[in-house]
Amino acid sequence: DAGITQSPRHKVTETGTPVTLRCHQTENHRYMYWYRQDPGHGLRLIHYSYGVKDTDKGEVSDGYSVSRSKTEDFLLTLESATSSQTSVYFCAISEGQSSRPQHFGDGTRLSIL
Amino acid sequence: GENVEQHPSTLSVQEGDSAVIKCTYSDSASNYFPWYKQELGKRPQLIIDIRSNVGEKKDQRIAVTLNKTAKHFSLHITETQPEDSAVYFCAASIIQGAQKLVFGQGTRLTINP
Numbered sequence: 180d181a182g183i184t185q186s187p188r189h190k191v192t193e194t195g196t197p198v199t200l201r202c203h204q205t206e207n208h209r210y211m212y213w214y215r216q217d218p219g220h221g222l223r224l225i226h227y228s229y230g231v232k233d234t235d236k237g238e239v240s241d242g243y244s245v246s247r248s249k250t251e252d253f254l255l256t257l258e259s260a261t262s263s264q265t266s267v268y269f270c271a272i273s274e275g276q277s278s279r280p281q282h283f284g285d286g287t288r289l290s291i292l
Numbered sequence: 293g294e295n296v297e298q299h300p301s302t303l304s305v306q307e308g309d310s311a312v313i314k315c316t317y318s319d320s321a322s323n324y325f326p327w328y329k330q331e332l333g334k335r336p337q338l339i340i341d342i343r344s345n346v347g348e349k350k351d352q353r354i355a356v357t358l359n360k361t362a363k364h365f366s367l368h369i370t371e372t373q374p375e376d377s378a379v380y381f382c383a384a385s386i387i388q389g390a391q392k393l394v395f396g397q398g399t400r401l402t403i404n405p
Contacts, residue, residue, distance in 0.1 A: 209389075210389070210390050210391070212390075212391075212393075219397055220397060221296075221298075221381055221395035221396055221397045221398050222336065222381065222383075222393070222395045223395070224392055224393065224394075227390050227392065229389060229390050235390075237392065238293065238394070269335065269336070273390075273391050280326055280338045280341055280391075281326070281338070281391050281393060282338065283328075283335040283336050283337070284335060285334075285335050286335060
């Protein structure tokens with residue numbers, strides 16, 4: 180399995196609180212991604228990173244911010260969590276270019292009450 | 293942007309029979325089409341992928357076919373086994389460094405013994 184660690188694995192919090200999820204990789208891959216998974220929607224890209232301090236938006240980026248200060252760490256922040264952000268969040272990594280597929284972490288189950 | 297539709301949403305087959313899952317995509321520029329398998333509570337795991345310069349790819353009991361003209365691709369599983377029971381996701385992207393995958397909604401495959 181790809182060396183991807185997500186933390187925390189589970190979190191319950193209240194509406195309006197800030198939440199930060201962490202993705203740590205040991206593969207030294209250039210690209211990192213955050214997805215959310217909801218029933219009936221498959222996985223949807225939130226943000227991705229193509230290098231240290233280089234990030235861009237995905238298809239569902241509203242209400243989320245990201246940061247990547249080191250190659251191995253990619254943080255996803257919900258500045259003020261809402262109930263609609265209750266979901267399972269997956270981090271993924273890839274080497275980029277054409278030859279290598281994307282691999283996923285084990286996910287974080289986030290519940291916002 | 294890209295849109296991926298996946299059918300059926302649920303599929304039940306007898307052990308030993310074949311299963312076929314179909315996806316259509318909207319962006320003719322998409323050139324990379326992976327398939328992921330996700331068991332309950334687990335991470336999505338890549339099972340096979342295909343690039344737009346190839347029409348078909350096989351890996352043991354799994355095959356994927358791509359019709360660029362019609363913009364659809366399909367997953368074929370032969371000689372199904374109980375361990376094939378899972379949710380399967382198709383995805384599409386343009387490979388330009390980052391793989392900004394757009395996923396289908398998923399197919400829950402059940403293999404009946």
